[in-house]
Amino acid sequence: MVRVRGHWRRTRSGMTWVRAHTRGRPVTAGVGFGLGIAALIAGGVLLWPKTSGQVEVATQSQATATRAPLTASHAQLVQMLRTARQRMGLTVEQAAGRAGMTPAEIIDIESGLTVPTGQDISVLAQVYTLSPDEWTTAVILQSSIT
Incomplete structure (x- = not known):
């Protein structure tokens, strides 16, 4: 698929x-x-538990320990996009619908799992009504990540 x-x-x-x-x-x-x-x-x-009722389960810290930490520019871009969406009062589903994306894509971008493309930033800038300065900052941050 x-x-x-x-x-x-x-x-x-x-x-x-x-x-x-x-x-x-x-x-x-x-x-x-x-x-x-x-x-x-x-x-x-x-x-299936190998011993009497004890199952080994990975904790949240063990699961996230394998993921590399975000760079400063990536973290700043993620925060900027999340703040802009919240400033507009949009849920993830509403923002995804307006941007022609899936909610999973918005969540992945806002959590730092994926780096948005230039086209993603342009579409989200229109949906979030970013100022030209904010849009320029987002594009510069995105280009410094990739």
């Missing part, structure tokens, strides 16, 4: 905006379903 960003599509009646979507073969109740059940059973067997 491939995630596709929003884009313009040429139709007989002109140009049409296509929202972000997932392209790929849908999961059916055939072979794919059987493999899913097999994976679920295998996962249950692997996660």
